[in-house]
Amino acid sequence: MSESATVEYTLLIRNMPANERPRERLQHYGAGALASSELIAILLRVGTEGESVLHVAQRLLGKYGGLPGLARASFDELCQEKALGPAKVTQLKAALELGKRLLVASPLDRPQVRSPAEAAELLMAEMSLLEQEQLRTILLDTRNTVLGIPVIYQGSLNSAAVRIGELFRHAIKANAAAMIVAHNHPSGDPAPSPEDVRVTRAIVEAGKLLDIDVLDHVVIGQQRFVSMKERGLGF
Template identity: 65%
Template sequence: MESPEYNPLIRDLPVDLRPRERMLYAGPSALSTAELLAIILRVGGRGENVIRMAERVLSHFGGLAGLAQANFDELCRVHGVGEAKATQIKAALELGRRLLVSSPEERPQIRGPADVANLLMLEMGLLEQEHLRTVLLDTKNRVLRVVNVYAGSLNTAVVRIGEIFREAIRANSASLIVVHNHPSGDPTPSPEDVRVTEMIVEAGALLDIDVLDHLIIGRNRYVSLKERGLGFKNG
């Protein structure tokens, strides 16, 4: 007969192995992903301490990227998680997402497509549905805000140009960059992507708001339609 697995309560662990105490004296960067998640979850379940639960949750979703991609219902279906823990996880992930697109000290400046990709790729590359966003910029190409325009297939039949520019006008934006994702992970532009880009660029010219680029985000890859001369008359 196999001996039962050793699974002590957190309070029974040595102080230097408890996640919260380790963070206090070693700092958050010293903790594993499972230990950080354990702090968010706070407590484990019957017969399972919170570190083991965190390890199991991460394993279930294939790591942190998969956890970030999971929706609320998928989190709740994991044994021992429930609504409270799922809410805590989603709140922590949302704070991380917001940090990527905002800076309380200094707004990020966009110097090229790579800056936009660095701002949004981590999150948008994991989305299971197409989303279209706009990065609104001031006269010095500093980010004013990132706007979630809508979710759904990007095509000329459904794209509402007014929605793309509404927040830009409200924010007195000098220019904007359009960003959408391909859930397949392949950021190769489709003919429809190019046609939509042409429509957006033309509308921007009429409204005196420069459309600087249109980026397509894939899994760890992106394409700048401006760099490829697609949808922009001047290449």
């Protein structure tokens, strides 16, 4: 990295109010208060010329579809990204693997979802940054404890493209009792479309046949969300 790139990054971070800088926020409020992009920025430490480390983190999350996509991306693929290299990719891969192992080792620490707001809180930091529509499911056990949040589909959401069987495949494999469907609107407006309602209705009906309760369909926009269950759309 050139000296000018380092100076530019430093100025960008220094220009941020102290209470908004990722490292300081982690120290004062704990890691749980930070968005995924901020945590990745701390791991990467520095950006590159013309791009702050926070923007690098946001770009990676958007391109790969959040943390699950980053975890699936190969080492060599990530090394081709601007601002990344073998050392940074190694750090990122190690952190993601630790997160997966912690989830397996500590099932009692898994979050519970009891409301649309809690479901949106799990996903909004990542999904509100995505440049494409993405559909995920929050898989839950009988106590509403999260079993997993697989990415099911990426692209424009429509009833012809979304395969209902594929959507439930992960739920059946995890022996989930219930699930919450979530997708984002890259426009930032979370208002459900007529197609969203049609897709939701098909998902709910399939869930009844498979004895998997579809609790809600949450549409995520720019720091806003809509619960389709609360609005009676598709349910």
